[in-house]
Amino acid sequence: MFASASPHLLFGLVFTLAVVYYLVNHALGKRLPPRAPSNIPYYEHTRGFLEGGERLYSIMKVHAGSRIPIRFSLLGGDVYLISSPGLIRATLYDTKKFVAHYARARFIQNVLGYSKAAIQSIEHDTSGSAKDPLPGSSTPANKRILRMQQVSTLDVISSKDGMVEILHQFTRVYDQMLDERVGGGKWVELPDLYGFMRYIGSTAVITALCGPRLLRDCPGFLDAFWTFDEKVHYLHMALPSWLNPRAGKARAFCVDAITKWRKGAVDMAKSAPYSVDDMWNEIWGLKAMRLRNEMYDNFPEIDEASRSGADLGILWASNDNLVPTIFEYIFAILRSPSLLARCKAEMAHARLPTRDPSGMADFEPSILIKQPLLQSVLNEVLRLNASSLIGRTAREDFQVDNYTIPKGSMALVSAHLEHINRAVWEARPGAHNHPVEEFWPERFLDYNSLVNANQPPSISMKGLDGSFLPFGLGYNMCPGRHFAIRTVLYTAAKFVHRYEVIPQRQFCGKWPEPQKNYKTFGYAICGPANQIPVLIRQIE
């Protein structure tokens, strides 16, 4: 009875709220942006946002290149899709007009399971995360949680020392696991290259951030983590847990494991003192994880489960984009022998004298990131696969031509839609023969400014401000981007030098055409839809 009555009640309530909202805005004379057409108003778009994946992709993709905001009416309120480079710059660069933390708060409450009391500490902080509080904020310094999160966590991750340490820990674990599983020179069958890389990659990222204990003490963590990852869009809509019990169960499993891990760290730190200068140790992993725990001690209203939910958020943000990007990058160059050869030639500039007794090739990340083709391929992989919806909240009414996005509304920017805007991408020099759907490794190279034909082309991002945004834009853009870019290039350089990989027989020796998995559309890099069975052997 309850099960059948409650959706109708919910629908009735939300419908009434939506009508009131519309009438109030109309009475105030505001002209809202046009509503995205739908066959069944409210239901169709709500369903798209709920189900996420292909359905969400299909209701959004028709608006690629729109020059005015589009309104999606959901049960629960409107959201505005912002498109076109100028509007995107206005939305994402100006933190006085649009702020990130209300969208983040909604995410951590619904997806990460923050308690109501804990979420209030964020909602009541009107000061923003920058050093200087936002104008008009009266939040006292000791309640500036957004700023404290920035300093304890995001600044450490994005600092040079932090980045170097995470990269070091990541590659140490990654290489060791590759060695154990596919080292030794014999052909090894892998039923799915992506599944294999996802397992190794997420083990390495989580160890780099939390040290070895979390995964060692909780062997089921990775399975639960990737199930949670698939359900993020569902949790975000805050529907009753009985509608999708797997989502809540996967999150609860991860949160419990993180709580045990953090309690273990606090206990161990009492008997095995560490240096506060340690950027990484086995107790806490990266310094940021210790600092954020100390920070939460200032906020008694943030209970243990909420702290663990927030830590789960850091693990999610660091894995869900990076891990599929490493795969997509390696897969893109493995599939084309000529591209592989050209990438290897650029990787050679960064090759270091071998330090490893096994003779394993080593590379200098700071040189890899300067190689034009390697960068162009990475940008092209990100262009085609990034799918994040970047959320901001309007602090004041935002006027676009005759339309108003009302104060307090949620604005969304879709990285993917901007990345397939023909008006921008196909107008770039040399791109008229390369439609936006095509993977064109040279898309970001500038052949036009070459003085002579022997000179290698350089990378060009000209005209792309507001159009290329795999890591977001502005003050709140991804703090892990420097680490991510180095990690992808470094891991790929080692992988393609050390291993030979061939597709298994069902593809008759040919690589399958990449098929995208849209399940995580809106949140993360879209990985492959199908399993890719391969044979792999160590050659160096």
Ligand code: HEM
């Ligand atoms: C290819 C890899 C990655 C991509 C494409 C990516 C993309 C993004 C995007 C689009 C955002 C939202 C930015 C905005 O709102 O403007 C974001 C936020 C974030 N990313 Fe990344 N990311 C990647 C890797 C990483 C890594 C490796 C880490 C950690 C080591 C990380 C940590 C974070 C965190 C903590 C946030 C939230 C920041 C905040 O709350 O302000 N990301 N990322």
